[in-house]
Amino acid sequence: MQLIRLRRQFAFALCLLLAASSIPFHLDPLATALAQSQRRAANTSAGKKVRLVVGIVIDQFRYDYLTRFGDQFGEGGFKRLLNGGAVFTNANYIHTPTYTACGHATFMSGATPAMNGIIGNDWYDRESGRRVTSVSDNNTKMLGGREGASGMSPHRLVGSTVGDELKLASVGQSKVIGLSYKDRSAILPAGKRPDAAYWFNLATGNFVSSTYYFSDLPDWVKAFNRNQNATRYFGKKWERLLPEAAYSRSLPDDAPYEKSSFGTRFPHIITGGEDKPGAKFLDHFEETPFANEHLVNLAKAAIENEKLGADDTTDLLTISFSANDLLGHAFGPYSQEVQDMTLRTDRILAEFFSYLDQKIGMDRTVITLTADHGVAPVAEQVPYGGRLLGKPLRDAVTAALNQRFGEEKWLLDFVNGNIYLDTAAIERRKLNIAEVEAVAAQTVMTLPGYAAAFTRSQILAGTLPQTAIARSVNQGFYPSRNGNVVVVLQPFFYFSEGTTNATHGSPYSYDTHVPVIFYGAGVAAGSYASVSSPADIAPTLASLLKIELPSNVVGRILMEAIKQTR
DSSP: OHHHHHHHHHHHHHHHHHHHTTOOTTSOHHHHHHHHHHHHHHHHHHTOOOOEEEEEEESSOOTHHHHHSGGGOOTTTHHHHHHHSEEETTBBOOSSOOOHHHHHHHHHHOOOHHHHOOOSSEEEETTTTEEEESSEEEEEEEESSSTTOEEEOSTTOOSOOHHHHHHHHTTTOSOEEEEESSHHHHHHHHOSSOSEEEEEETTTTEEEEETTTOSSOOHHHHHHHHHSOGGGGTTOEEOOSSOGGGGTTSOOTTOTTOOOTTOSSSSEETTTTOSSSOHHHHHHHTTSHHHHHHHHHHHHHHHHHHTTTSSSSOEEEEEEEOHHHHHHHHHOTTSHHHHHHHHHHHHHHHHHHHHHHHHTOGGGEEEEEEOSOOOOOOGGGOTTOEEEOHHHHHHHHHHHHHHHHOSOOOEEEEETTEEEEOHHHHHHTTOOHHHHHHHHHHHHTTSTTEEEEEEHHHHHHTOOOSSHHHHHHHHTOOTTTSOSEEEEEOTTEEEOOTTOOSOOOOSSHHHHBOOEEEEETTBOOEEEOSOBOGGGHHHHHHHHHTOOOOTTOOSOOOGGGBOOOO
């Protein structure tokens, strides 16, 4: 009887609905209701709610690694993305410098440094009179590290990210977490108001966070640090994944220009030269494939304990693999170590994707993968390039300004390709700042290895030349943080301070050309050669998820990547 009564009530309500919408009454109400129910079910099946977005950055990963080593990949990692995802083969960063913090800030904001304010890994802060990093924050404390150590936060990031917009759209119900070995790589993609960001601390071997996010580390993170500490990798042997002959496409092992204090020949025994785990071991461990494995284990723990992707409220997990970059700086992009790291990253991703399949389902998951920058070849490999030091530039500019305007210190700092002039001295001498900047820039261009030097006055006046380099510099310039002169080196030249062997930072293709790939729910598979940028990732994700675009977006929505449904 109850069932009959419900059927009658349902039919009556349906009749009222049909009348209100002027649909003819001659249709059988129950049949109509069933048909509508079936259509709703079909629509739900075709457009299931995305439960988890996984944003992956591989630090220092050139696009050509996908083509150079593609035939050696397994089936479940990069090949899965390349064959079943939306792959943008002509994606380039449109800003310079191409450094880690800049790329990670662009990733989920869709904004260049000119908009999001992250102009480098560090820069000179005129207000405090010292260098600051992109995430340093003395108003916070580290959690899980040494007692009393300062924490980190995204307080210098300007504008919102995909995670921030997810939080707003879900009234705080979405969970957003960032993971990496580097602090900036965990913090910046996660945005201004995530649930957490965790990074690796060399002083303790723990994953740590800061009081910006909460007052104490969650219990599950403490348990992870106890039970899956990096020290369990002490003494592990890193051997080539494939037979030695498979590495003939790379340079010989132990090439003379490889620079690592931990040895440059396979196999690598991960001890840091210590008898028991200590700071040198952890430093060594960070630049091995085992660090990536360790990070994925943390990602799984985060998914399990934070219940990411467990319901129809979309969550976001960002993961940045730092080990590839740390290794690449020591060995260079054409080394056997980088080849093997790439192959092992492929296998690690395959295992992680399989986990996501089983835990959440790829029909409820969106994966996007990119890199924060590429890398230049080691200088010894390209006779038309070279290594530069900052001191000759500082000395030459100081001498030129002394000769023209009188004796002063003149340079406060030279960092991040920026010359910071002493504006107090300029004002005290009642000089025209544009003239002083011009003398400094002209002096730079008398030195070998420099392609361009643009002044702050030029940039603010909008009088830069219409060149690709100038446009890239303009996209990297945030007035309150950049210096008075921005310099750009010629192709294949780079600053090589200390033990840096291979590096990045330029506006050239070897540093700008990186993967941009989408995979999973709602993604239209295909290979697209259209001009694109990692700045396009955030607006494309926002469109896929049907949320507001991050506030400072300069990228476009990659409509090619979005499956069109009626």
